[in-house]
Amino acid sequence: MDVVYALVIWRLFMILPRPEEGEGGTTTVLDLIINEWDIFVIVLLGLVIVIIFWLQNNSLFGYLKATDRIHTAITIFQLFFLLFFLYSIGSGLRLGAGADSRMLESFAALLLAVSAYLGWYYAYRKGDLVSDDVPASKSEALLKQNLAEPFTALLTMPFAFVGPIAWELSWFLYPFIRWAFGRFAKRVS
Numbered sequence: 001m002d003v004v005y006a007l008v009i010w011r012l013f014m015i016l017p018r019p020e021e022g023e024g025g026t027t028t029v030l031d032l033i034i035n036e037w038d039i040f041v042i043v044l045l046g047l048v049i050v051i052i053f054w055l056q057n058n059s060l061f062g063y064l065k066a067t068d069r070i071h072t073a074i075t076i077f078q079l080f081f082l083l084f085f086l087y088s089i090g091s092g093l094r095l096g097a098g099a100d101s102r103m104l105e106s107f108a109a110l111l112l113a114v115s116a117y118l119g120w121y122y123a124y125r126k127g128d129l130v131s132d133d134v135p136a137s138k139s140e141a142l143l144k145q146n147l148a149e150p151f152t153a154l155l156t157m158p159f160a161f162v163g164p165i166a167w168e169l170s171w172f173l174y175p176f177i178r179w180a181f182g183r184f185a186k187r188v189s
Helices: 002-015 029-035 037-061 069-095 099-126 136-145 148-159 164-188
Strands: none
Touching: 002 037, 002 069, 029 037, 037 069, 037 099, 037 148, 037 164, 069 099, 099 136, 099 148, 099 164, 136 164, 148 164
């Protein structure tokens, strides 16, 4: 799985604009950043989202003692949705910052987040795959806390219709949503 995450990060890097040579081309790095700022922002946002899911994935997999066919299938869907998220970013950059392209990116992130959540849900509640060293209260807290990612992706969807900047800024609600779900998980546990 780490290889796929690393490849997605590499592909995000390759999306970054390059200086153009010749007449009318970009002459300074500052010109490049100013002229292509929206691409830099989308790639940075995509990178942050990928890192969040990579860290979450590594953290949750660290609590497993085993996996089975169903959990593996959920994990493969998660990897597919990670690649679909990358596809949605590329499509949005090619087609422009319209409501439909931003909605596709939010939807792809939602699918990724839901599959990650379902993987942990199955491992903990259905598959008995969580290490015996992990207390049930910790597993339950992680289950509740990891609702922050799908909730954030869902929350960004209406902002796609407000405008690209509003949509991009809506993703910055994630730390607050994660904090709120973490507090909720501690209170309930």
